Amino acid sequence: MLVLNSVADQEQSLTSLLRQLSEDYGIPLSTLKLNARILRELNLISYGSIRDKRAAQLENLGSFVVKLLMDDPWRAMVQFAD
Numbered sequence: 001m002l003v004l005n006s007v008a009d010q011e012q013s014l015t016s017l018l019r020q021l022s023e024d025y026g027i028p029l030s031t032l033k034l035n036a037r038i039l040r041e042l043n044l045i046s047y048g049s050i051r052d053k054r055a056a057q058l059e060n061l062g063s064f065v066v067k068l069l070m071d072d073p074w075r076a077m078v079q080f081a082d
Contacts, residue, residue: 001069003021003035004039004044004045004062004065004066006021007062008062012056013048014047014056018033036056043062044058
């Protein structure tokens with residue numbers, strides 16, 4: 001939840017974000033990187049690469065999950081395309 005919330009709250013590269021979290025919470029950077037990779041594989045977040053520099057961001061599903069976990073069920077609605 002820490003990585004997911006941080007991506008939702010801040011607009012910066014994943015590397016910068018994870019380094020800051022590692023310093024602030026004393027969590028090994030390798031652990032945070034693994035968690036970020038898992039979140040990306042679950043389609044909850046997206047982030048750039050060495051060639052494609054861009055800020056980490058929540059995917060639609062990630063935004064939905066954050067709203068659910070923040071106990072905001074009225075904002076956690078899903079719209080389906082016809």
